[in-house]
Amino acid sequence: MAEQIAVSANVQPGDIVFNCPRCTKSLAIDPRAAGFTITCPDCGTEVDVPASTENLADNLEETVLALRSRLQILEHRYSLDRERLGKITQEMGLIQAALDRTVSLLQDALEPLSTESSSNPPA
């Protein structure tokens, strides 16, 4: 026997509102009736009560929590990557400085040559 849950004409806050699949009558029922079968008061059809919007909200909350913890993991990884990137940038700076120094030493070493080959040698 189906649960004796009244199908009310007055929609209460939190009620599940759905339509009878046969006569399309708008039905409102207590959210605790979710998953139960009721009898449509208009056409007498056995109707499955859909999941309540409250359950949907619970699922959304769980989804949000899962996404938040995932975001935290990603932010942690990002901070680690940023730390690594900082070290790499620092090392690249050292390499760049060494290269600059090498280039400047090479330019100094080549300076007499370029002066000699110049068409306007200093007096």
Ligand SMILES: [Zn+2]
């Ligand atoms: Zn019906």
